[in-house]
Amino acid sequence: MNEWLLIFGMAVVTFAVRYPVMLLVGKLPLPERLFQALRYVPPAVLAAIIVPGMLIPDGQTIDASPTNSYLVAGIVSAIVAWRTGNLLLTIVLGMGFFLVYRLILGQI
Amino acid sequence: MTLAARTARREFLSGVGDTVPLIIGAIPFGIIFGALAVTSGLSPVAAIGMSLFVFAGSSQFIGVNLFAAGAAFPVIILTTFVVNLRHALYAATLAPHVRHLPQRWLVPLGYWLTDETFVIVAKRYDEDDDATHKHWYYLGSALSMYLNWQVCTLIGIVAGGSIENPGRWGLDFAMIVTFTGMIIPAIKTRPALVSVVVAAATAVIANPLPNKLGLIVAALCGVAAGVIAENAQPKPEVQPHE
Numbered sequence: 001m002n003e004w005l006l007i008f009g010m011a012v013v014t015f016a017v018r019y020p021v022m023l024l025v026g027k028l029p030l031p032e033r034l035f036q037a038l039r040y041v042p043p044a045v046l047a048a049i050i051v052p053g054m055l056i057p058d059g060q061t062i063d064a065s066p067t068n069s070y071l072v073a074g075i076v077s078a079i080v081a082w083r084t085g086n087l088l089l090t091i092v093l094g095m096g097f098f099l100v101y102r103l104i105l106g107q108i
Numbered sequence: 109m110t111l112a113a114r115t116a117r118r119e120f121l122s123g124v125g126d127t128v129p130l131i132i133g134a135i136p137f138g139i140i141f142g143a144l145a146v147t148s149g150l151s152p153v154a155a156i157g158m159s160l161f162v163f164a165g166s167s168q169f170i171g172v173n174l175f176a177a178g179a180a181f182p183v184i185i186l187t188t189f190v191v192n193l194r195h196a197l198y199a200a201t202l203a204p205h206v207r208h209l210p211q212r213w214l215v216p217l218g219y220w221l222t223d224e225t226f227v228i229v230a231k232r233y234d235e236d237d238d239a240t241h242k243h244w245y246y247l248g249s250a251l252s253m254y255l256n257w258q259v260c261t262l263i264g265i266v267a268g269g270s271i272e273n274p275g276r277w278g279l280d281f282a283m284i285v286t287f288t289g290m291i292i293p294a295i296k297t298r299p300a301l302v303s304v305v306v307a308a309a310t311a312v313i314a315n316p317l318p319n320k321l322g323l324i325v326a327a328l329c330g331v332a333a334g335v336i337a338e339n340a341q342p343k344p345e346v347q348p349h350e
Contacts, residue, residue, distance in 0.1 A: 003154040003175075009185040010171055011161040017189065017196045019218030025203035035200065037335050042194040042223075043300055044307040044330025046287045048323050049166065049191075051308035052315050053284045062312065070281060077285045081292035088129045090289030091282075095136065098281045108277060 069107055073098035116244040123248025130224040131256045136282040138257050141168055142264020144280065148176030152265045159261040163220065163254060167191040169283050174320055183319040190324045198226040205233045209243055220250035223290060299341065303334030
């Protein structure tokens with residue numbers, strides 16, 4: 001299979017949701033409903049990515065135990081993000097906690 | 109240097125400076141992407157090609173995951189489209205500010221639009237001064253994110269080839285923690301919370317669907333739930349003047 005075909009396809013659809021929108025807004029009458037729906041796309045997509053990533057780290061079975069370092073560190077990260085609202089701090093503390101926790105559990 | 113050139117330069121540099129914290133956040137993300145891409149079977153040239161031409165971190169992560177799982181190309185491309193649909197909102201928000209620019213500006217600014225640059229640039233456009241060179245600020249933010257992403261991808265490609273079993277470190281958690289940091293502060297209203305909860309629950313329930321189709325189903329359910337919740341809210345009552 002040609003991997004460049006895949007990259008071309010991904011590049012086209014990604015460019016298509018960025019540039020043309022910049023060009024058309026204000027020139028074409030776009031319904032308010034569309035914008036209302038678009039506002040929910042970022043949180044919905046990100047939640048649909050991260051929550052299975054925490055709960056189903058192997059991609060197959062749900063693991064809600066304290067030995068699931070993805071879940072525990074994910075909850076810690078969420079608390080840091082909620083209390084501080086600081087992205088960089090969340091990344092540093094969350095990633096740091098994750099690595100230390102895995103080390104303690106002997107997962108590294 | 110003319111006054112205009114000096115102003116442009118200052119805007120450009122402050123765009124770079126204000127983006128630095130987010131660049132730091134993107135560093136592990138980019139390195140891990142490079143490492144994951146080569147360990148999932150993509151050639152090193154294709155891995156950097158994806159960063160150069162697609163330039164959308166989360167969809168690149170999901171793309172190589174699907175590629176490793178042997179998903180069909182149309183499925184990967186459709187998933188990329190849904191995951192990146194949020195950029196349409198960013199583009200629409202910035203459009204009134206950049207509409208006056210010529211095409212040679214609009215094409216790269218559109219191409220380089222990311223979550224991080226949007227957050228930074230939208231803030232700058234909201235500042236109530238009549239600066240005429242804010243697109244240079246945008247360029248500084250976008251270009252520094254782009255260059256950083258390429259360098260980090262390269263480091264990851266090299267590292268991925270030399271580390272034994274990179275999955276053991278669980279560094280894919282970098283994407284989870286980054287998105288957690290972006291999403292939690294954005295949940296400010298009840299409909300946003302409803303949208304997130306429905307999307308997350310659907311994603312877990314629909315996980316067994318082939319080709320990670322559960323992601324698309326969950327995103328659509330989350331968006332629908334948010335819209336329904338917003339429309340069901342009682343409208344704020346207008347207080348009559350006394």
